[in-house]
Amino acid sequence: MLKSNKLSDKVFDYTNIILLGLIALTMLFPFYYMFAVSFATYEEFVKTDLLLFPKTWVLDAYEYILGSKEFIRSLGVTIYVTVVGTLVSLLLTAMMAYALSRNILGQKIYVFMVLFTFVFGAGMIPTYMVVQGTGLMDSLWALIIPGAISSFNLIVMREFFIGLPIDLTEAAIIDGANDLQIFSKIILPLSKPALAAFGLFYAVGIWNSYFTALLYLSDPAKWTVQVVLRQLVILNKSNLLDVGMQAGMDNPPPAETVGMAAILIATIPILIVYPFLQKHFAKGVMLGSVKE
Amino acid sequence: MKRFMSIALSSVLLAGSLAACSNNEKTSSGNKDGKMSITWFDGSWENPVPEPGNEAVKKLDEKFNIDFKPQYIPFDLYNDKLTVKMASGDIPDVIGTEGADTNYVKWAKQGAFLPLNDFVDKYENFKAIPQSVWDAVSIDGKIYGIPLFFPASGGKKPVIRQDWLDKLGLKMPTNYDELEKVAIAFATKDPDGNGKNDTVGLGLAKGIVYDPAYGAYWGNSWYHKNKDGQLIPGQISEGSKEKITALNDIYKAGGIDKDWAVKEYNEVFKDFNAGKVGIWYEQPGTEKGAQPNNLDLATLRKNAPEAKIAAIPAFQQPDGESGYVFGSGYYRIWMLSAKLKNDTKKVEKILEMMDYMAKYVPAAEQKADNEYFDWTMGGEGKGYNIVDGQTEKTDDYSKYAPLALFNEKLGGFAVGEKVMEDYEKQSKSPEAKEFNKIMYGMLSKSNFYISPVGRIHSDVYNNKMAELTEYASNELTKMIVGQRPISDWDKYVNEFLDKGGKEVIDDVNSLIEESKIEGEWKKAE
Numbered sequence: 001m002l003k004s005n006k007l008s009d010k011v012f013d014y015t016n017i018i019l020l021g022l023i024a025l026t027m028l029f030p031f032y033y034m035f036a037v038s039f040a041t042y043e044e045f046v047k048t049d050l051l052l053f054p055k056t057w058v059l060d061a062y063e064y065i066l067g068s069k070e071f072i073r074s075l076g077v078t079i080y081v082t083v084v085g086t087l088v089s090l091l092l093t094a095m096m097a098y099a100l101s102r103n104i105l106g107q108k109i110y111v112f113m114v115l116f117t118f119v120f121g122a123g124m125i126p127t128y129m130v131v132q133g134t135g136l137m138d139s140l141w142a143l144i145i146p147g148a149i150s151s152f153n154l155i156v157m158r159e160f161f162i163g164l165p166i167d168l169t170e171a172a173i174i175d176g177a178n179d180l181q182i183f184s185k186i187i188l189p190l191s192k193p194a195l196a197a198f199g200l201f202y203a204v205g206i207w208n209s210y211f212t213a214l215l216y217l218s219d220p221a222k223w224t225v226q227v228v229l230r231q232l233v234i235l236n237k238s239n240l241l242d243v244g245m246q247a248g249m250d251n252p253p254p255a256e257t258v259g260m261a262a263i264l265i266a267t268i269p270i271l272i273v274y275p276f277l278q279k280h281f282a283k284g285v286m287l288g289s290v291k292e
Numbered sequence: 293m294k295r296f297m298s299i300a301l302s303s304v305l306l307a308g309s310l311a312a313c314s315n316n317e318k319t320s321s322g323n324k325d326g327k328m329s330i331t332w333f334d335g336s337w338e339n340p341v342p343e344p345g346n347e348a349v350k351k352l353d354e355k356f357n358i359d360f361k362p363q364y365i366p367f368d369l370y371n372d373k374l375t376v377k378m379a380s381g382d383i384p385d386v387i388g389t390e391g392a393d394t395n396y397v398k399w400a401k402q403g404a405f406l407p408l409n410d411f412v413d414k415y416e417n418f419k420a421i422p423q424s425v426w427d428a429v430s431i432d433g434k435i436y437g438i439p440l441f442f443p444a445s446g447g448k449k450p451v452i453r454q455d456w457l458d459k460l461g462l463k464m465p466t467n468y469d470e471l472e473k474v475a476i477a478f479a480t481k482d483p484d485g486n487g488k489n490d491t492v493g494l495g496l497a498k499g500i501v502y503d504p505a506y507g508a509y510w511g512n513s514w515y516h517k518n519k520d521g522q523l524i525p526g527q528i529s530e531g532s533k534e535k536i537t538a539l540n541d542i543y544k545a546g547g548i549d550k551d552w553a554v555k556e557y558n559e560v561f562k563d564f565n566a567g568k569v570g571i572w573y574e575q576p577g578t579e580k581g582a583q584p585n586n587l588d589l590a591t592l593r594k595n596a597p598e599a600k601i602a603a604i605p606a607f608q609q610p611d612g613e614s615g616y617v618f619g620s621g622y623y624r625i626w627m628l629s630a631k632l633k634n635d636t637k638k639v640e641k642i643l644e645m646m647d648y649m650a651k652y653v654p655a656a657e658q659k660a661d662n663e664y665f666d667w668t669m670g671g672e673g674k675g676y677n678i679v680d681g682q683t684e685k686t687d688d689y690s691k692y693a694p695l696a697l698f699n700e701k702l703g704g705f706a707v708g709e710k711v712m713e714d715y716e717k718q719s720k721s722p723e724a725k726e727f728n729k730i731m732y733g734m735l736s737k738s739n740f741y742i743s744p745v746g747r748i749h750s751d752v753y754n755n756k757m758a759e760l761t762e763y764a765s766n767e768l769t770k771m772i773v774g775q776r777p778i779s780d781w782d783k784y785v786n787e788f789l790d791k792g793g794k795e796v797i798d799d800v801n802s803l804i805e806e807s808k809i810e811g812e813w814k815k816a817e
Contacts, residue, residue, distance in 0.1 A: 042584060043594045046566045070340045125379045132382060215373055218363040220341040231339060231366055255584040 031264075038062070038261035045257055061261035065232075071262065073221065074228040077140070078207060079269065081224065085144040085206040090199050093149050093157055094191070098183055100154075101161035111158075118151040124215075131216055142216035143209050143224070150205075153198050160194045161187065196280030200273065207270045225266045233259040328638055329359040330645075333377065334388030334626070335370030337700055338690040348670060348694045355667075355694075356645055362697055371395075378404065386642060387627045389437070392428050394754040396625070400436040405627040407434040411639060415647035420705035425622045427747035427809070438646055441705050442623030443712055444742075445735050448502050448573040449616065451587070454602040456483035456570055467607050468538040471506070475547035478570035484596060493547035495564060495572035496539075497557035499765050500772075502573040507606040508741035510535045512761075513617045514800070515741060515811065522801040523744070523811065525757075527764035528785045528793065531609075539772045553769050561586055567596035571604070574727070576735070577702070578718045581727025589723035601727070603734035615739030618814060620746045624699060649695060652704030655714040658683045668695040684720060712736075740814045744804050752799035756792040763791060 033052075037045055038061050040054035065071055100111055122130075127146060136142040164187065172182045188195070210226035217223060336342060341364045342349075352360045365373050367390065377383070378399060387405075389396055399405060412418045412435060421439060429437045457464065457474070460481055465471040475493030477483075484491055494504060505511035509531040516529035526532055542548050549555060549563075564572045565588045574580060574587035582590050592599045606614045626646060632639050653665045660672040669676045669683070670692030677684050690696040703711030712735065716728040745753075767784050770776040776784075789797075804810075 043591055046562055046591055047595050125376055128376050128382075129380045132380065211372070214365065214369055215376060218344065220343050220364070230369075231341075234368070 034260040034264055037257055038264055040257055042255040042257055045255070061255075061257040062265075064258050065261050065265055070220070071225070071228055071232070071265075074223050074225040075266065075269070077222060078225040078266075081140055081143050081209070082203050082206045082270075085148075086199050086203045088144055089148050089150075089202040089206075090195055093154050093198065094188065094195065095183070096149060097154050097157035098161050098187055101158045114151045114154055118155070128215060137216055138218050138222070140217075140222060143206065143212055146212070147205070150202070153201060157191075157194060157198060160191065164190060193280045196277045200277050203273060204270060229262055229266050232262045327353075327357060327359045328641060329361060330386070330638070330642060331384035332360065332362040332386040332388075332697075333374070333384040334362070334364055334386070335367035335390065335624075336364035336696075337367060338364070338696050339366075340690055341366060342690045342696050346690075347674075347692045348690070348697055351667070351670075352645070352694050352697070356641065358641065364697075383629045383631065385629050385632060385638065387629065389625050389627065390623065391620070392437075392625065392749065396437070396627075397431060397749050397751070397754060400431050400434075400627075403630055405436040406630050406632055406639065407436060408438070408628065408639075408643075409433075409435050411643055412438070415643055417647050417650040417704060417706060418643075422621065422705070424742065424747055425620070425705075427807075428620055428622065429625055431749050437625035437627040438643070439622035440624040440626070440650070440699050441652075441703050441711075442619065442621065443576075443703060443709050444619040444621035445616070445709050445738070445740055446575055446577065446702075446712065447619050448575045449731060449735065450502075450504070450506065450571060450573055450604040451601045451730075452571045452604050453478070453483070453569075454600040455596075455598050457602075458600075459483055459485070464602065464604065465506075465607075466605075468506075468510075468534055471504075472538050472541050472545075472547075475542045475571065476545040479547040480545070483570065484567060491568050491570065492549045492563065493570045494539075494542055495560040495569040496548050496552040497555050497560045498553060500768060501557045504539065504571075505531075505535060506604060507609055507614055508617045508743075509609040509611070509613070510607075511617050513741065513743040514745045515617075515743070518797075522797055523804065524797055525760075525764075525793070527761065527768070528788050532768070533778070533781050536768050536771050537778055540774060540778060543772050544774065548772075553773060558585060561588075565591040565595070567592055567599060574731075576712055576715050576728050576731040578715050579720060579724045580715070581731075582719070582721040582723040587727070589727055590721065593723075601730065603731050605734055606738055613739065613741075613813060615741055615813065616735075618740035618742045623702070646698075649698040650704060652701065652707050652711065654707065654711075655683075655717040658718075669693050670696075679720075682720070683718065737816050739816055742812050742814055744809045744811050745800060747809055748800065748803040748807055750796070750799045750803050752792075753796050756796050760788060760791060760793055760796065764788060 036054060037051055039057045039059070040051055041056055041058055041060070044054060044056065045051055100107060100114075131137060131142050131146060136145060168186055168190075169182055172186055177185065208226060209224055210230070213222075213224040213227050342362070344362055349360050349362065352358070363384070370388075370390075374387070374389070375395070378387075378395075383404060418438065425439050426435060429435060429439050452464070452474075456462075456478055460477050460483055462474050462477060463470070465474045471494075478493035479491055480489070482489065482491070496504065503511060505526075508515045509529075510526070511531070512526035514523040514525055516524050516526070516531060518524050539548065549560075560569060560572060562585075563569045572587065580586065582588055584591065589599070589601070606616050608614045628639060628642060632642075649668065651664065653662060653668075658665055658678075660666050660678060666672060669685075670689060672678065674686065675689045675692035675696075676686060685693075695701060703714070712728075712732045716725050716732065719725050719728055767776065767787075771778050771780075771784075
């Protein structure tokens, strides 16, 4: 950044820092609040309007969550689906993007078909029928395959591959490399920043998958952490207007302190992925922005 | 472009033929190892949700010699998945629903469900189902589902802080004037004695929940008649006007939370448990009165050790009656797929199972040596334990107990409303026992109004009433907070009628007349 000693510049800088700092705080605050509540006793939470610092710190909520087999199991399912899903998505997206970045037969048609799904989706029920018809129902692959390639990511990655110098490929061909070798030995290593960025997009997307899990998986043993989390946090209440509101069934979730602890535990794993990918991520955004 | 079109078309055709293939394969599902397979899709209140293939399913397989394939979704998410399943034609043998709602009527009329009229009188527990409940699940005289018992006099009822009444020297309110005085005193005279002005007289939440109607006359059920003798919805009745006027007075005097119109009702539960609310709601039920996130006497007493609650009896109405509104008397319905039309054996097997699971075991007979009870609850030590002569479900209840796959067993039609006595005995915590005793004490002495509207199915009502209810709730909210004067009442009624209220009233009344049912009072015994 350019340094300047002019007063007006300093004022501008400090105003910026304070303002952006405040905005950042509003985003961090919910996390802090959840943190504080998750360690408080339920009585104190109920009594205090805005609980910022519990008088007594207890681990009850965490004991409850970590003692819940369903929650731990669903966390395992989510980690598994996220790791496998991200790898599958990245591989398929990179392969297709690379192929479409070269002059192959029918390239335009394929690109058009991808763009078409970018604008028009089939909707929930036809997708459900496809998943059912292809036998993916009740399999964890139902969370991975139908959304394996995001057309947006594909298009952006294709642009990235087009930006790589063609000379590299040509040199490799002269050295006797085949297409697969060029892709795996030259293109992919050069694309690490892009892969990291898209990997993160995919991972977060799959980590948060909730409705697809509910829709395609009938065995609660396969439910992802988001579905189980919802049960812990949101009041399972009747859909019936009159019965539900005035006279029906509801199944209250455990105390809010437990809900907050559950949210934190379900968020932390995906959150700690960020710092590791951060440096690639920043590079990926910069890449190709300046022509040399 | 031409070439592109041909490729696109051929790929569509290919996809279509593939789909057709896989569809054909699936229709041959049926008997595996000579056993009848029964698919079952329902919502669940169990936590954790029962898993297919657990111990409970195996017990059912053995007992009924079937291959039971159930699937459960937490009830608040259930409708989303059910809609997709029904729309894609993936219809299981048995489908559950919470009530005879718009979708139930729509799907029944489209022929998705099997009429059960020829079957139901063969089963002992179904015989006890009262006509008003059969009416609720029937369309044009055809029974499309098996209703499950729910006490009609249960449901959310008002409770008041008796210790606050005593402290301020006030009496239990018996009409809206007295209610006003009590609610305002609760908010302004520091009933909790902490020297701070931090109490609320009457708990109220967004959308006027729970409706502070202390009797059928003031509620939203169809009780009043217009000058043509037609029944009208409560929202536009004289009773409603009286209630809204009183609420407006209380609001102006500070007796209702200033933020109530944007507050969710679970927030009010939180405030009540913190000892800040004087009048609020809860329903009787096992463990009710001592659950976090609901009314929780245990937490309340930690914050206000002297807290005592009482149930508010229904107010005396201008027409001489008094009583709360009777609920529908059922909760949840099981429908059978119309695809079973020619499979009478399977239909009978399914109904036999439902009938078997519907039998209620009174609290006094809930013992391990009661074979039926022990089996349905998953076996002593696995699905339940007997502690101090009382049944306690284990954490693994939904894994072992066949009953967890069917219903909450809130009682049975054969036992009827008396089941509420058992809630006290079945509750574990002393606070829940105390709460249920208080509630049953009030309810067993109360009269109840049975509305005829729950017993008919009007398409006009189903299409329009949700929107009208929301409109009424918005306008009435404005009146309570003083944004719209109550002198606008007649104008509001006309707006309601113009927005489709008139058509709903006409249709509902002609259907009621056709089926020759009337609103009636069920007197306390």
